[in-house]
Structure formats: structure tokens, C-alpha cells
Amino acid sequence: MSDILDTAVSALSAKIDGQSFDGSVKFELVDVGAVRIDENGVSVDDSDADCTLSADAEVFQAIIEGDTNPTSAFMTGKLKIDGDMSMALKLASLLA
Numbered sequence: 001m002s003d004i005l006d007t008a009v010s011a012l013s014a015k016i017d018g019q020s021f022d023g024s025v026k027f028e029l030v031d032v033g034a035v036r037i038d039e040n041g042v043s044v045d046d047s048d049a050d051c052t053l054s055a056d057a058e059v060f061q062a063i064i065e066g067d068t069n070p071t072s073a074f075m076t077g078k079l080k081i082d083g084d085m086s087m088a089l090k091l092a093s094l095l096a
Contacts, residue, residue, distance in 0.1 A: 004057050005044045008035045011064045012042045015095045023087045024049040030056045037091065051087035054080040064095075 008027065012035065024038040026049035036045035055063070059078045062068035070092055073079035081088050 002032055004029060004061075005033050005035060008060065008064065009042050009044060012037060012095075015064070016042065019094055021091070021094060023084070023090065024051070025087050025091045026052045027060060028052055028054040029060050030054065032057050049083065049087075051081065051083040051085070051091075053088060054082070 008029070012027075016037065020039065021037055022039060024036060026046070027035045027037075028046075029035070033044060034046040036043055036047065036049055038049070055073065055078060059068060059073055063070050063073060063079070068078075070079060074081060
């Protein structure tokens with residue numbers, strides 16, 4: 001497992017600390033791997049999800065650190081969303 005994925009799991013776990021997430025969202029980090037959030041928490045997992053968010057590792061890190069607005073990243077094409085958009089919005093409110 002890469003350091004980027006380990007860091008992503010830790011950062012996302014800290015952000016959702018104790019909150020439940022009903023559904024599944026996968027972050028695909030281009031050329032790195034995938035991180036999945038579901039009712040069991042956060043893990044390195046590339047299985048199917050209700051919603052898939054794709055970005056390069058730099059954009060993903062900036063979103064997690066709060067340096068990049070996810071909506072802006074989506075509108076400029078730096079973040080792609082496939083699947084259930086309501087899951088992406090639910091995740092955004094959970095991470096805010």
C-alpha cells in the first residue's frame with residue numbers, strides 16, 4: 001500500500017470520526033489506487049461503490065486539507081464524479 005493511500009485513510013478517518021455513512025463512496029486516485037468510505041469506515045478498497053470520485057493525488061490531497069473546494073474542483077474538471085451524485089453531496093456535508 002502506498003504512503004498516499006495510508007495518509008488518505010488516516011485523514012478521512014479523522015474527518016468522519018464517529019459519524020456514520022449510509023452508502024458507499026470511492027475515491028480513485030489516478031495512478032495510485034482507491035480509498036472507499038462506507039458504513040464500516042474508511043479503507044483501501046477498489047470495489048464498486050454507489051459513487052466514484054476521481055482525481056489525481058495532488059487534487060485529492062488539496063481537497064482533504066481544505067485548500068481546494070470540491071465543487072470548484074468538479075466545475076473545473078479536476079474532480080470527476082460517476083454514479084449517485086447524492087452520495088457525493090452527503091460525503092461533502094460529512095467532511096465539512
